[in-house]
Amino acid sequence: MSPLRLGTRGSPLALAQANMVAGALRAAHGWDEAAIEIVAIRTTGDRIQDRALAEVGGKALWTKELDRALFDGDIDFAVHSMKDVETIRPDGIVIAATLPRADVRDRIIGAESVAALAEGARVGTSSPRRAAQLRRLRPDLGIVLFRGNVETRLRKLTGGEAEATLLAAAGLDRLGRADIGFAIPIETMLPAPAQGTVGIETLRASGETLRLLGAIDHAATHRCVLAERALLAALGADCRSPVAALAVEQGGAIHLRAELLSEAGEEHVAGETRFAAGDDAAPGALARDLLARAVPALRALFTG
Ligand SMILES: NCc1[nH]cc(CCC(=O)O)c1CC(=O)O
Structure with a gap:
């Protein structure tokens, strides 16, 4: 059997999630290591690091290149943080399966809670939801733009660009950073839609692949x-x-x-x-x- 090609972004979190999916599929079907080939693909969102994504204006920043690889037959399925997947998907692409949901909460790093932040503290985030929720809770806070993957954001914090940052618990846990930050209760900050979920997309017409993926849904x-x-x-x-x-x-x-x-x-x-x-x-x-x-x-x- 030729290997099934799993498409993913190349960030450390994306690769960790791709390996979780590959592991679940191997376990469910009794496959060996060679049964799945991981294909990392750079997306527009990965390339643009200096602006708030809300300003970039383009659509499907994290998915377009993976969608194209699906349609071109270069990969058999794609693994995504479902939080980052556009609401409206191209015709012909379906969510074949999702892994069990992880911790849905955001974690705050740099203070024990939102309430414990010093008056006027700067919080780094690029998420309009987090910025709005923080401002609602604490109008005195300053919001500074933090882009980049989890490690980059933590480096910016250490570098003094802000006093605190918010990151998804699920991402930190999957990167082996369960040790940092304090979980924010969902009653204080409701998470983003689909936060903590990993989804697997494929072509609606992919038949056998769709069935194989369904086994781990x-x-x-x-x-x-x-x-x-x-x-x-x-x-x-x-x-x-x-x-x-x-x-x-x-x-x-x-x-x-x-x-x-x-x-x-x-x-x-x-x-x-x-x-x-x-x-x-x-x-x-x-x-x-x-x-x-x-x-x-x-x-x-x-x-x-
Ligand atoms: N927007 C980036 C993104 N997409 C998914 C996660 C974390 C994993 C998840 O929520 O499933 C993150 C990082 C973060 O928000 O801290």
Whole structure:
């Protein structure tokens, strides 16, 4: 059998996640090391390091090159942090499987909590959601742009470019950095949609590959990711919008919480809904409820 080609970005986190997927597939199918070949592909998002991605304007910054490799047949499937995957995907590409969700929380590095930050402290982040949530909680804080992978951001912190930074617990854990930072409770900061989830995409028409990937799907995580992404779609939002959302499934019911913020955090609307897994209309209904309750200036940030 020729090896299955796994496409991934080349960052240390992306490679760690690619190896988790390869390991899960080998275990599920009893394959040896040679059954999967890891193909690292540089994306536009990896190339542009000096600007806030929200300013770059291009679409599908983390996925375009991997999508093309799928369509060109250069890879059989692609592994992504689902948090970074565009809300609207090209026709023909499907999420074949998701790994079990990791810790969904953000961690703060440089202080024990958001409340414990010194008056006027600078916090480095490039995430509009984190910046807005921080400003809402602590209008006195300064937000400075932090781009780059996890190691780069930690180096900027050590270099004194900010007093603190926020990073996803899932990424730190997967990079073997479970030792740093303090988890922020989700009641204080709701995470980004799909935070902590690794997804595997392939062509809808890939037949046998789709079936092989399905063997490692964690169904509850998959349903929660789809619910969070359906909310984003109904809002007309993407991974650069100041939106937080978290779905949790328990006993066949999904609890979906969400929050919209203005960029400076002064406007805010939050809501939640509970629905039976399989009720595909519920996330969109929550999105419309949030938009209806948002003040016009906040609603204007979304096109849904
Ligand atoms: N936007 C970058 C990104 N995409 C996924 C993760 C972490 C892993 C995850 O949330 O699944 C990170 C880093 C971070 O936000 O700290």
